[in-house]
Amino acid sequence: MGRYLRSLGAFWSSSLAMELEYQLNALIELLSVLGNLAGSVVVLALFYGRGHDLGGWSWDEALVVLGVYTLLDGFTSTLLQPNLGAIVNHVRTGSLDFVLLKPIDSQFWLSARSFSPWGLPGVLAGLALIGLAARRAGASPSLPTLLGTGLLLVCSALILYSLWFVLAATSIWFVKVWNATEVLRSTLVAGRFPVSAYPPALRTLFTLVLPVAFLTTVPAEAILGRTTLPWVLASLGMALLSLALSRALWRYALRYYTSASS
Amino acid sequence: MKRSLRLARVLLSVQYAYMLEYRAEIALWALSGLLPLIMLALWSGAGAAADLSLSPAELRRYFLAAFVVRQFTVVWVIHIFEEDALQGRLSPYLLQPLHPFWRYLAAHIAEQATRVPFVLAIVLAVWLLGAGASGWPPPSTWLLGLLVTSLAFLLRFLLQSVITMACFWSERAAALERLLLIPYLFLSGLVAPLEAFPPGLRRLALATPFPSMIDFPARLLSGGEVDLLGGLFTMAAWTALLLPLFLLLWRAGLRRYAAMGA
Numbered sequence: 116m117g118r119y120l121r122s123l124g125a126f127w128s129s130s131l132a133m134e135l136e137y138q139l140n141a142l143i144e145l146l147s148v149l150g151n152l153a154g155s156v157v158v159l160a161l162f163y164g165r166g167h168d169l170g171g172w173s174w175d176e177a178l179v180v181l182g183v184y185t186l187l188d189g190f191t192s193t194l195l196q197p198n199l200g201a202i203v204n205h206v207r208t209g210s211l212d213f214v215l216l217k218p219i220d221s222q223f224w225l226s227a228r229s230f231s232p233w234g235l236p237g238v239l240a241g242l243a244l245i246g247l248a249a250r251r252a253g254a255s256p257s258l259p260t261l262l263g264t265g266l267l268l269v270c271s272a273l274i275l276y277s278l279w280f281v282l283a284a285t286s287i288w289f290v291k292v293w294n295a296t297e298v299l300r301s302t303l304v305a306g307r308f309p310v311s312a313y314p315p316a317l318r319t320l321f322t323l324v325l326p327v328a329f330l331t332t333v334p335a336e337a338i339l340g341r342t343t344l345p346w347v348l349a350s351l352g353m354a355l356l357s358l359a360l361s362r363a364l365w366r367y368a369l370r371y372y373t374s375a376s377s
Numbered sequence: 378m379k380r381s382l383r384l385a386r387v388l389l390s391v392q393y394a395y396m397l398e399y400r401a402e403i404a405l406w407a408l409s410g411l412l413p414l415i416m417l418a419l420w421s422g423a424g425a426a427a428d429l430s431l432s433p434a435e436l437r438r439y440f441l442a443a444f445v446v447r448q449f450t451v452v453w454v455i456h457i458f459e460e461d462a463l464q465g466r467l468s469p470y471l472l473q474p475l476h477p478f479w480r481y482l483a484a485h486i487a488e489q490a491t492r493v494p495f496v497l498a499i500v501l502a503v504w505l506l507g508a509g510a511s512g513w514p515p516p517s518t519w520l521l522g523l524l525v526t527s528l529a530f531l532l533r534f535l536l537q538s539v540i541t542m543a544c545f546w547s548e549r550a551a552a553l554e555r556l557l558l559i560p561y562l563f564l565s566g567l568v569a570p571l572e573a574f575p576p577g578l579r580r581l582a583l584a585t586p587f588p589s590m591i592d593f594p595a596r597l598l599s600g601g602e603v604d605l606l607g608g609l610f611t612m613a614a615w616t617a618l619l620l621p622l623f624l625l626l627w628r629a630g631l632r633r634y635a636a637m638g639a
Binding site for chain 1: 399401402405406408409410411412415418419421422547548549552553555556559560562563568569573574575578
């Protein structure tokens, strides 16, 4: 365990040093977070400005969902995109060989090797929006609420990670899953809005198949203090299940890894 | 003339064969453009169509058309050019008596050809789910729509190519695409028909090239009322502005190109 923590420290400080060489990217990333946020708020306003609501959520409550989405998007840019986006290249160029030879778990190495500080503006903006909107929606920050929110946010981060990892692991077979991760990113935009705003068939799809509901709507309900025990348990179960699935798929996929042609 | 024709045929058939190799990924890509259909679910769920002077059937046709237009206007030249420039693969291309961008253009067109079956399948599925209740506009309308869609693709390709020239000055120019994607996402008509915008925002959107890339072709394709000549003129005007800019930047950038990594 200590070895893993020490490795993590070395990984992240080295990638931080590397990323800081590209300082202009900080500005670009900041602008992109703000622009995306402004755009999403405008889209929400298109609905609410005409007196319609989305699935029974008030304006402030819908903003909480958007905040959770922004937070997760920042998490994606910080950890998921730089690491899991690179797996494809490891498979294509054969450098996965070196990763597999290292005396450390390959899934851990592939998932935690890089750290990009440019996702942090998104994380901060998400947290700020959540705090602001939750207060306006009249949520009370009691201890159980905070604990439950924390737990559910961790669950949604784990689910998101597993989705990314599963998709990236398929590159063992498809070699060029190229921007397959972009695919995921653009499908998950559905999480910008409360899941109850969708028609019933899509709602089921977003809960069971592509767990968008667990990513943003369920944590948002916890923040607003109206989540119920079954949802917490379902979210926990979903997180554990998807994590186990990603692990199993990785082991299975490695059996098919034949290295790049020399 | 004869040489150009032969060149085009060879480029296209080579790239098509290359893309067919990756058809599994391209199927995934086709799924990534589902945003217009997700937005369609939201708009019809919120019962907002009534305010937009669009009937529910028109709204469905608009978003379905926007989906098709989006599928055939996907551009990724900045990513591939960044990689080619960084790894020095651009150098051999520069030695050939052919502007390297023709190769990228051919790759895009070939990729769209591989996409056709997937897009047809998705359109058919949505159709059967009820979007087709009101019939489809006559062939002359949607043939014109498809033609304008390919013009929209060329315009978007040109716009991204201009941004791509930043690759000569920075190693991380693809990050700029993230910025460009924001106005494209929110102002082009992908998330909402332009009628839904408040007048000020709508004027702002129409002052950018983005509505020409989704809204205008989608409207033609879905058989809505459009100012055909005005729309085409807008596209021509943007092309007349962007094309010289691209050529200028290409020349300036090429002088800086240092053939890294080769």
